[in-house]
Structure formats: C-alpha cells, structure tokens
Amino acid sequence: MTTPRFSAWLGTDHAMPWHTNRNGGLVPVPSGKGLDLRASGPVIPLCGQGAIIGHLFERGAVSRRVLRLEPDRIERIVATKGASLVREFWGGYVAFLLDAQGCWHILRDPSGTLPVYWRRLAAGIALASGLEEPPFRYQDGVGIDYEALCLHLGAAHHAGAATCLAGVSELLAGEVLCLGNDGVRNTALWSPWDHVHDRRQDAQVTADDLHAVVSDVVAAWGDVFASVLLGMSGGLDSSIVAAALHRSRTRVRGVTLYWPDGEGDERAWARLAAQSAGVDLQEAAYRFSDVDLDAPVVRDTSRPQLSFHVQALAATDDVLGYPRAISPGTAATTCLV
Incomplete structure (x- = not known):
C-alpha cells in the first residue's frame, strides 16, 4: 500500500515557496482560497471549501466507503468545523476545511492514521505528513530540541504535541488546528472519555x-x-x-x-x-x-x-x-x- 501523503502551505505567498520536483508523487489538489495543497492517494474534494486526504467510511451497521460527499454533507462538515465529520464518519484521513469567515481548520482523524506535522515560518504555516521534504529538514534550519528529547526518552508514552525537533509540532489525533486572523489554536473534537460507558x-x-x-x-x-x-x-x-x-x-x-x-x-x-x-x-x-x-x-x-x-x-x-x-x-x- 502507498500511504497517502500531503504537503500544504498557508501564507502570504499563496504558492508553496519551497516546492520542487523532489515532492515526487504529490499533485496539486483544488482546495480553496489561500491554501496550496499537494497530495497523493485518495482525495475527496469539498467544492472549493477544502479537501479530505485519505480513506473515509460512513458509520453504520455495515460501514460504507466514501469516495465523494454530497453538497449538504459538505456544508454541515464545514459549518461544524469538522465535528459532524467525526460523528458521522470514521477512517484514516486529514481534512482541510475552509469556513465562511475564511479561516482554515485542519482535522486529524481520531485514529491518527496519517501524521500531521506543522511549523510556523515568517510568511505562513507549513504542514506535512512527513519530515523528509522542505521545510522540515536539517538544511531548512530544523534542529534537535534536546529538552524534549530527554523527556521523550524518559517517558515515551506521554508524547504530546511537542516533538523532538525544535519548532516542529504534531497535531494530535482527534484535534483541529484552527488558522485564522486571531492566530493559531488547537481544539479537541474527540476524546476517549466520551466513549466510556x-x-x-x-x-x-x-x-x-x-x-x-x-x-x-x-x-x-x-x-x-x-x-x-x-x-x-x-x-x-x-x-x-x-x-x-x-x-x-x-x-x-x-x-x-x-x-x-x-x-x-x-x-x-x-x-x-x-x-x-x-x-x-x-x-x-x-x-x-x-x-x-x-x-x-x-x-x-x-x-x-x-x-x-x-x-x-x-x-x-x-x-x-x-x-x-x-x-x-x-x-x-x-x-x-
């Protein structure tokens, strides 16, 4: 299986400033204003309001794989900032959602199947499913966070959003990264405690x-x-x-x-x-x-x-x-x- 991959840029320069031919297999994905998104693997377009990268299934007694979404479903997903996506579907995906105010919401599904790393740069926010491409490499100025490394080696199972790379964060499973005029914030849409009966x-x-x-x-x-x-x-x-x-x-x-x-x-x-x-x-x-x-x-x-x-x-x-x-x-x- 080829795991779905993506690279995304949200910034003053709408085009990805570091994109080169090294991003083999990643193709441009029509998504929405201000986002340069490139991906491989299954893509579900959201009618100019974003896109979903990965595999999606509709909940039910027998789960149904979803390859496209009806306009009313898309409107509900965007209006709820991803909450209805988590309630009505499951899978291994990352969703990019553009709301009516022009703010982007990046949702990592509760399974955490696809990684989501992000880094704040002077001209915007870079996101990717892997760290082998710009701007997440050593030659891009990314170094080791030795304090985080020590914490990880001492308690590896207590990992949070901070990684062992300085300035690189991970979006946790079931969380949404909200990028708007008021800055960047994280919101949890899913918790295991919601399912303790x-x-x-x-x-x-x-x-x-x-x-x-x-x-x-x-x-x-x-x-x-x-x-x-x-x-x-x-x-x-x-x-x-x-x-x-x-x-x-x-x-x-x-x-x-x-x-x-x-x-x-x-x-x-x-x-x-x-x-x-x-x-x-x-x-x-x-x-x-x-x-x-x-x-x-x-x-x-x-x-x-x-x-x-x-x-x-x-x-x-x-x-x-x-x-x-x-x-x-x-x-x-x-x-x-």
Whole structure:
C-alpha cells in the first residue's frame, strides 16, 4: 500500500515557496482560497471549501466507503468545523476545511492514521505528513530540541504535541488546528472519555457490540485493498484480524517470523490460527546480520522510536518478496498491498 501523503502551505505567498520536483508523487489538489495543497492517494474534494486526504467510511451497521460527499454533507462538515465529520464518519484521513469567515481548520482523524506535522515560518504555516521534504529538514534550519528529547526518552508514552525537533509540532489525533486572523489554536473534537460507558452495562451486550464493530471495521479496511499481508503470531490480535478479514473481499496472506535460535518461535501457534482462518501462511527467519545498532531504526521521524529488531523485520522482504521500508507504522501487524 502507498500511504497517502500531503504537503500544504498557508501564507502570504499563496504558492508553496519551497516546492520542487523532489515532492515526487504529490499533485496539486483544488482546495480553496489561500491554501496550496499537494497530495497523493485518495482525495475527496469539498467544492472549493477544502479537501479530505485519505480513506473515509460512513458509520453504520455495515460501514460504507466514501469516495465523494454530497453538497449538504459538505456544508454541515464545514459549518461544524469538522465535528459532524467525526460523528458521522470514521477512517484514516486529514481534512482541510475552509469556513465562511475564511479561516482554515485542519482535522486529524481520531485514529491518527496519517501524521500531521506543522511549523510556523515568517510568511505562513507549513504542514506535512512527513519530515523528509522542505521545510522540515536539517538544511531548512530544523534542529534537535534536546529538552524534549530527554523527556521523550524518559517517558515515551506521554508524547504530546511537542516533538523532538525544535519548532516542529504534531497535531494530535482527534484535534483541529484552527488558522485564522486571531492566530493559531488547537481544539479537541474527540476524546476517549466520551466513549466510556456505564460499567453496569450488561457484559454480554458489550461483548457483542465490540465483536460487531471490530468485524465491520477490519472488513471495511480489507475491501479497500487488493490483498492483505497479515503478520501472524497465533496470538489474540492477529487471530482476530484474520477471522474478521473473512468478511472482506480481499485476498489474505499470512506471514510469521522467528529467530533461528528458537527464541520467540511462534510458528506452531501461527499455523493453527492460519489453518482455522483459511489463510495461506509463509514463514521466514529473522537474521541478526540485518540489525545495525549504529543506524537509526526510522529515518525522517519526529521522535526516536521502534526497537532495533524492526530492522530485521523489514529485511525479510527478500524472502517474502514484499519490499517494505521502515516507517513509524512498520510495527503494525497488517501490511496492506
């Protein structure tokens, strides 16, 4: 799968001042006044009031993939500054919304599937899904925030909007970045606490609801892609995904990885799970030679992340035949291709 990407500029110069041919695969997206937006992947235009980058599904007993929106839906999304988008839809997306006052609202969906980094420059605001392009590089004046780096290394799971790069912030999942005449501000449209129900609710009803939601969401994602390569350990998570993918029309292939010395060898459990779900399973060994302690695990990232064994995980492409670059999402159990 090619992950949707974007680069955006909001400033006095309406055109992106640093854009070069290096932004391969990013094409201009008609969006609205004052925004230079370039993206790859699925794009849903919003009739001159912005655009949605990524994958969108309408909520329901059976989720429906959305490739275009009706004018009344667009008006409601813009009028509520993205609140109705979060209520009525789900997916992996970033929405750029232009309201009637000429203010831009950038919404990162609650799943946080697509990253959103932003940086304030003298002439405007730059936003992007990655840090490999201007103006987020070292040669663009971006340096390490050592205080933030120390905090991250001490409590990595407490990460907030601040990154380990000076002057570069991350828009958190479920938040909106509002850019208007009164400056820049963040607003939270979604919180997990809004979905904490009364604990006195019947446990069987809760279990049934969870089963229905997980089955629907996994099947909906599976239908987006021609095939799914599923990392399988035989454990709970991958076994649930394998079973839920039976509802989709995609082709499912499984893979399990193991260390040659026998440590962490879960092939027996993976074989049982694959057989039960009707999934063809491939097996491949990690190689210690693929681990380089002197090399970064992930390049062009806002924070150090992932264990060094992920290098060996990514290097199994020559065995499996599925080239895989290390990215912040490499640790996920599912690879959509």
